[in-house]
Amino acid sequence: xxxxxxxxxxxxLENHPEVIYFDSAATSQRPRQVTDAVRDFYETANANxxxxxxxxxxEATARYxxxxxxxxxxxxxxxxxxxxxxRNTTESVNLVAxxxxxxxLKPGDEIALxxxxxxxxxxxxxxxxxxxGARLVWLEPDGEGILTDAEIEEKIGERTKLVAIGQxxxxxxxxxxxxxxxxxxxxxxxxxxxxxxQAAPHMPVNVSELNADFxxxxxxxxxxxxxxxxxxxxxxxLENLPPFLTGGEMIEYVTRESATWAELPHxxxxxxxxAAGAAGLDAALTYLERVGFPFIREQEEKLTKxxxxxxxxxxxxxxxxxxxxxxxxxxxxxxxxxxHPHDIASVLNEDHICIRAGHHCAQPLMQFLGVGSTARAxxxxxxxxxxxxxxxxxxxxxxxxxxxxA
Amino acid sequence: xxxxxxxxxxxxxxxxHPTHRGIMADPTIVLRGVxxxxxxxxxxxxKIENGMIADAMFDGSGCAIxxxxxxxxxxxxxxxxxxxxxxxxxxxxxxxxxxxxEEDLEAxxxxxxxxxxxHMPARVKCAVLGWHTMEEALESFHG
Numbered sequence: 075x076x077x078x079x080x081x082x083x084x085x086x087l088e089n090h091p092e093v094i095y096f097d098s099a100a101t102s103q104r105p106r107q108v109t110d111a112v113r114d115f116y117e118t119a120n121a122n123x124x125x126x127x128x129x130x131x132x133e134a135t136a137r138y139x140x141x142x143x144x145x146x147x148x149x150x151x152x153x154x155x156x157x158x159x160x161r162n163t164t165e166s167v168n169l170v171a172x173x174x175x176x177x178x179l180k181p182g183d184e185i186a187l188x189x190x191x192x193x194x195x196x197x198x199x200x201x202x203x204x205x206x207g208a209r210l211v212w213l214e215p216d217g218e219g220i221l222t223d224a225e226i227e228e229k230i231g232e233r234t235k236l237v238a239i240g241q242x243x244x245x246x247x248x249x250x251x252x253x254x255x256x257x258x259x260x261x262x263x264x265x266x267x268x269x270x271x272q273a274a275p276h277m278p279v280n281v282s283e284l285n286a287d288f289x290x291x292x293x294x295x296x297x298x299x300x301x302x303x304x305x306x307x308x309x310x311x312l313e314n315l316p317p318f319l320t321g322g323e324m325i326e327y328v329t330r331e332s333a334t335w336a337e338l339p340h341x342x343x344x345x346x347x348x349a350a351g352a353a354g355l356d357a358a359l360t361y362l363e364r365v366g367f368p369f370i371r372e373q374e375e376k377l378t379k380x381x382x383x384x385x386x387x388x389x390x391x392x393x394x395x396x397x398x399x400x401x402x403x404x405x406x407x408x409x410x411x412x413x414h415p416h417d418i419a420s421v422l423n424e425d426h427i428c429i430r431a432g433h434h435c436a437q438p439l440m441q442f443l444g445v446g447s448t449a450r451a452x453x454x455x456x457x458x459x460x461x462x463x464x465x466x467x468x469x470x471x472x473x474x475x476x477x478x479x480a
Numbered sequence: 481x482x483x484x485x486x487x488x489x490x491x492x493x494x495x496x497h498p499t500h501r502g503i504m505a506d507p508t509i510v511l512r513g514v515x516x517x518x519x520x521x522x523x524x525x526x527k528i529e530n531g532m533i534a535d536a537m538f539d540g541s542g543c544a545i546x547x548x549x550x551x552x553x554x555x556x557x558x559x560x561x562x563x564x565x566x567x568x569x570x571x572x573x574x575x576x577x578x579x580x581x582e583e584d585l586e587a588x589x590x591x592x593x594x595x596x597x598x599h600m601p602a603r604v605k606c607a608v609l610g611w612h613t614m615e616e617a618l619e620s621f622h623g
Contacts, residue, residue, distance in 0.1 A: 414519075420545075446519030446521075475484045475487050
């Protein structure tokens with residue numbers, strides 16, 4: 075198996091060899107197998123799942139539930155009923171905040187979160203703070219961008235009721251010691267919400283071994299369709315969780331004045347579900363498993379090492395996070411002296427290179443790093459060394475275009 | 481104009497060697513303009529004498545397009561009346577929406593170089609920051 079062979083599965087990459095896509099941390103590209111699975115759902119099994127009494131609906135239900143079982147296996151959950159399908163990680167975190175958070179937090183309680191968090195794992199907790207009187211406590215990373223044991227001991231304490239942590243930072247690419255944090259949180263009687271949006275595409279995840287209480291990831295960052303994500307909830311927590319959205323498909327029995335809830339996890343999936351998206355996610359996980367995380371990791375590390383090596387030879391470039399390419403999950407965030415990140419991205423676009431520039435939905439981290447915005451190249455296993463070289467050459471060109479000589 | 485050419489021929493000069501960057505000793509109006517999503521952040525200082533913009537300066541930071549756009553704008557509004565300056569801002573916004581007439585482009589002079597930003601939705605906010613700030617400053621001024 076080579077990258078060149080795998081790239082043939084990605085029509086958008088095959089059809090546009092001139093484009094370098096270095097924005098996979100925002101959303102990955104999808105192989106044909108995923109779009110085929112979505113199309114196949116609509117062309118051969120399209121019906122409203124979970125309620126029909128005819129074959130198409132039964133088949134739609136079967137594909138939807140098969141996807142749920144696959145997600146459970148993929149992240150090491152004990153049972154498919156612990157997997158709730160959502161639109162994405164943002165919705166998953168909101169679900170936890172609006173249900174578990176509002177029902178369990180009280181004045182004086184603390185929610186511990188890292189300054190490296192994406193806004194989607196910050197704003198729901200600000201809402202919980204405002205409505206319950208709980209307090210936010212911020213963990214700050216070391217020079218590499220990683221939370222230290224000392225910081226974890228200091229900030230996760232007896233008043234902590236909930237810890238919200240992104241396993242991999244979407245800006246620095248570093249992996250936080252989530253297992254260590256969960257152990258500490260549990261010892262203090264707190265629950266832990268893990269945002270796995272940037273971790274699940276790059277490394278094997280086992281929520282049972284981690285002993286996480288909540289774990290969320292998005293389909294679209296790991297080759298799946300947009301609009302389908304998954305939330306794992308530990309059984310003992312799930313059973314006592316109040317419903318989030320209410321309406322169709324999530325009920326058992328409804329009268330004019332009251333309702334009882336459907337069995338788990340359907341209780342948390344109100345309205346017609348995204349079954350086609352789930353079928354696509356199922357195919358994405360199959361594809362990832364075939365490629366395998368050892369291959370993914372090796373390719374990402376090779377590319378990241380090459381990229382960081384090229385950047386290190388440019389004195390006007392500052393790279394954030396660890397100096398070790400193995401600690402980047404394919405994410406390389408940087409600034410260029412004298413050139414605003416938006417100008418970098420606009421000029422690179424002229425060379426058909428796609429990167430992200432801005433605050434990456436992580437403004438508290440930007441403030442912590444003391445920068446207004448940064449540029450981010452994020453690689454995945456389908457990128458090549460040739461693309462890295464073309465990107466690095468184009469970056470030196472950006473300096474010239476912006477008036478700093480060749 | 482192709483974007484790289486736009487930078488090389490116009491934007492860089494105003495971004496790297498702006499004519500009007502600095503702090504004015506006795507401005508009549510000072511207004512801060514910010515694009516929170518990209519971090520463009522300027523302080524526009526206007527000196528108004530007898531209803532005319534006698535002088536203008538800016539300081540702050542941001543992308544080259546935002547900074548160059550303010551510098552070019554100031555070139556165009558010094559010596560103009562409050563009403564003329566607001567009208568010019570209207571022409572600039574129109575151009576960025578892709579609706580500028582030949583006369584508008586002529587009136588905008590060098591700032592008309594940014595007309596192709598109309599095709600770059602992500603950069604529109606950068607280009608109009610200075611103009612928006614100026615409009616807001618003048619509309620709230622009743623001196």
